[in-house]
Amino acid sequence: MDLTPARKTATLGNFSLRRKDKIYGFLLTLPALLIVFGLIFYPLGLGIINSFRKINLFNMADSTWVGLDNYRILFRYNLFWQSVQNTLVYTIGSTLGAALVGLLLALLLNKQTRTNRLHRGFFLIPWILPGVVVAYMFSFMFGESNGIVGYVLTVIGLLEKSINFFADMDTAMPAVIIATIWLSFPFAMIMYLAGLKTIPKEIEEAAWVDGANLFQRFWHITLPYLKNIIVITTTLMVIWNFNFMDLIYTTTRGGPVNSTEILAIFAYRTAIQQLNFGLTSALGVLWLLALTGFAYLYLRSMKVLGD
């Protein structure tokens, strides 16, 4: 067998000491990178630049530099601040809710039995349905005249007469949060289940033998083992829920009286209805800074990210 020096390096477990291999490896990644850079990073850069310009959509050459004007307008916009507030309520409410439901179910379904496997499969269904389908599903149930939820609540005496939960200022936000929990808890559940599998059996058994009770075992063994995965999962869910507009776009469109106007809907309005590209881009930049800042600080404070 011909063992040239180059082939010897290959046997030593490194594929890429040769220059040719480096180029080959890079070429493999190139098509995917072109799409990601062309359709995410390039538009993102364009958006950052546009946030300092007043854009004339119909004649791009007519667009002018306006410095921080777009940001100033945004900060003076009352609806913007209300959207920020609503977004925080929506994101935190739905993420916490989904994380709690997911954790509870993961703990209950952790044992590898046949029924648990069936339950786990069933509980994943909400997550794969289109957000729009889920939105209509809940519209059916929360609707006014024929909504089953309103009807049941009147029967047990909690409501005087059935209401449309999506059309009432006090109930619209809780209703969209419940629907969002419904479709997003499965993700938390499968991630936690994967985390639970990493807990060594011996440690659990030792604690059991030492007479630790259920709560102690959860607090001192399960939780420390799950910490990283909980942190990563909540980070992802916060980001996803922050961006998730399907449900509100379909059910309330930000109403009634802006009570569910989240930033994604606000941005949709400034972009599509008002065609104000500069303002929307400024919003996008602030949004990006906020999410990146959140992820960095959160991961740092939970010590998931190394220094």
Add this chain to the structure above:
Amino acid sequence: MTSSSPLFTTSKFVILLLALVFVAFPLYWITITSFKSWEESYSVPPTLIPDEWTLKSYKAMWLSTAEGFKELRWGLGRTFTFAINGAIVSFSVTFMTMVLAALAGYGFSRFDFPVKNPLLLALLSTQMFPYVAIMLPIYLVYRSLNLLNTHAGIILGVTGLVLPFSIWMLKTYIDTIDKEVEEAALIDGANRFQIMTKIVLPLIIPALVAVGMFSFLAAWNHLMYVIILLTDLTLATVPIGFKNTFIGFLYTNYGGLAASMVTVSLPIIVTFLVLQKYFVSGLTAGATKG
């Protein structure tokens, strides 16, 4: 309280039952609504089991060719037009993502090149980007490339969104596979392409199935780009198609809406339940190792 006490067993049972009802009821509700008559879907109080089972809603869905929507494709009703559009977009996204992510994942896992780590981080950072920051620039880019109102535009856009996560998933998976077989093949004179198709490909099939499912669902359910980049309703995919089928200006046809919801959800639910094992392990592999 220990895990065998009656109190524990009972509360476990109650929580599980509540969760089952919470998840199952909405699914049950649209299913039976799709079999109710038009009048019954509006009745107060609502009926838990249809008084009279009917397939009228499904017939309406099959035939739905309302005003202003004459230019139907393939001569089918709206729901099926949107489902076919959705299938074209989703299968294309799935195919492109699987091929491109497999190549890139292999490249990132097995080779070293100068800017590899910054590139991997850049890919990861895209998970944080708000759609809002890119949706308008993408509109401008698409306008200059004549990609507005085309399926190709939506396919490219959604592929761009799902690629970063898919590449990471496959890279992490390939990292766990032993290199020895590939090295032996290299020494025996196999070329790179043969190694990829004959040795690596069969080994990464579970992860590829997971990536395929992930990208198919992402494309099938995607709303944002479809709102921004398509104005031609005959090209719309499932999420946007819904709004325009059974929701009229004056009334909503609950039965028809429910029937089309069942129709577009059932195939993905069945496929998902069949391939669930791969999907879950592929999705969680990266997270538990990292």
